Amino acid sequence: MAECVINVSEGRDRSVVEAIRDAAAEAVIDVHSDREHNRSVLTLGGPLDLVEDTARRLVAVAVARIDLRAHTGIHPRLGAADVVPFVPLSDDRANGKYWDQIVEARDRFARWAGEDLGLPCFLYGPERSLPEVRRSAFRSLAPDTGPRDPHPTAGASAVGARPVMVAYNVWIARAPGVERSVGLPSVLSVARSLAGGLRSPTVRGLGLAVETGAQVSLNLIDPAATSVADIYDTVAVGAEANGCSVLRAELVGLVPRAVLASAPRRRWAELDLDEARTIEARMAER
Numbered sequence: 077m078a079e080c081v082i083n084v085s086e087g088r089d090r091s092v093v094e095a096i097r098d099a100a101a102e103a104v105i106d107v108h109s110d111r112e113h114n115r116s117v118l119t120l121g122g123p124l125d126l127v128e129d130t131a132r133r134l135v136a137v138a139v140a141r142i143d144l145r146a147h148t149g150i151h152p153r154l155g156a157a158d159v160v161p162f163v164p165l166s167d168d169r170a171n172g173k174y175w176d177q178i179v180e181a182r183d184r185f186a187r188w189a190g191e192d193l194g195l196p197c198f199l200y201g202p203e204r205s206l207p208e209v210r211r212s213a214f215r216s217l218a219p220d221t222g223p224r225d226p227h228p229t230a231g232a233s234a235v236g237a238r239p240v241m242v243a244y245n246v247w248i249a250r251a252p253g254v255e256r257s258v259g260l261p262s263v264l265s266v267a268r269s270l271a272g273g274l275r276s277p278t279v280r281g282l283g284l285a286v287e288t289g290a291q292v293s294l295n296l297i298d299p300a301a302t303s304v305a306d307i308y309d310t311v312a313v314g315a316e317a318n319g320c321s322v323l324r325a326e327l328v329g330l331v332p333r334a335v336l337a338s339a340p341r342r343r344w345a346e347l348d349l350d351e352a353r354t355i356e357a358r359m360a361e362r
Contacts, residue, residue: 078124078178079163079240079355080131081329084138085153087115092141099137100130105358106330112286114149115158117243117329121165121359128162128181132188135160139193139230150284151293154213155195155231159206160185161238165355175237182237190222195230197221201237207280209234240355242296242335243328244304246311249289251321263289266318270311278302288323299332304347305339324348330355 086092087109093116097107103126106119118134120127135157142156162182164174179201186197196219198209209217213232218224226232248270250263261269267290268283275281278298284291292311296302304325312322325348333354339347351357 077122077165077359078127078181079165080120080127081159081161081163082118082120082131082134082138082157083159084116084118084142085114085144085147085149085156085158086138086142087111087113087149095141096134096137100134103127103130105355105362106353108329110151110328112149112291113151113284114147115151115153119329119358121355122362124162124177124181128185131160131162131185135189135195135233136193139195139227143229144231145229150286152210152282153231154198154210155227155233157189157195157230157233159234159236160189161200161236163238163240165240165359179237182235186221186233186235189233189235190219193222193227193230195222195227196224196232197235198232199236200234206234206236238297240299240332242299242304242331244294244296244307245326245328246292246294246308247286247288247290247323247326248292248311248315248320249323251316251319254319260319263320266290266315266320267292269318270314273314274307274310276302279307289320299335303338304331304335304349305343308347327353330358332356 088111103120103122105121109116138157162178164178189195189197198213199220200206200209264285271281271283271292278301280295282293327348333356
């Protein structure tokens with residue numbers, strides 16, 4: 077069993093998001109769209125061959141329907157089908173053969189996208205990290221498959237093989253009654269500072285501007301090593317120290333059930349956690 081957690085560069089036009097979702101309807105277990113990021117995360121789950129097949133159909137529609145020349149959004153992006161990671165839903169460290177199958181699926185997908193869609197693909201996982209791809213693509217790093225130059229409307233894709241991770245955003249704004257002063261940093265500066273302070277081998281973070289203030293956007297690449305509650309509390313304390321407060325937390329996509337166990341049930345609503353939004357619950361519904 078596997079996931080493919082595809083990030084596409086469209087979160088505003090519902091008709092486009094629905095067309096992309098419908099292309100992989102038999103494997104879609106979650107859709108999360110964000111207008112300010114102008115991005116949607118579509119999670120596919122099931123047997124690896126089904127996930128691989130539906131990922132191809134989904135990405136073909138995304139490439140056909142999304143034109144990056146007219147795209148605006150606060151999230152960094154390489155392309156229309158920006159990130160295509162294949163994820164094992166078993167302990168990949170204990171099952172080396174299954175991990176090899178995930179990497180092989182990733183490589184097949186990248187070759188197909190390069191040949192059939194004319195889409196340059198950069199591999200990440202065992203070879204390099206996703207942040208390395210974003211920093212180096214079309215500069216010091218050439219595509220692993222497909223044309224050497226970006227697709228004219230769809231850009232390129234980062235195609236990965238990785239373990240389960242958690243995408244999590246904490247929204248902050250100027251605290252009520254606190255006015256901007258000469259010595260007070262902007263909300264965006266606070267978000268960037270907090271994101272930088274949280275970065276580690278198991279956490280990646282960005283500070284992004286949003287209409288209501290700013291967002292600390294985080295990827296917990298080893299959910300067992302990092303508590304969502306601790307992340308939220310660290311942001312809340314740091315925000316308060318700089319004249320800001322937390323507006324809300326936002327889980328992007330799904331989480332392993334074990335993440336719920338790391339936070340008291342009484343805090344699940346505050347942390348945007350719910351049993352219904354676990355990978356295990358959604359897979360059981362299929």
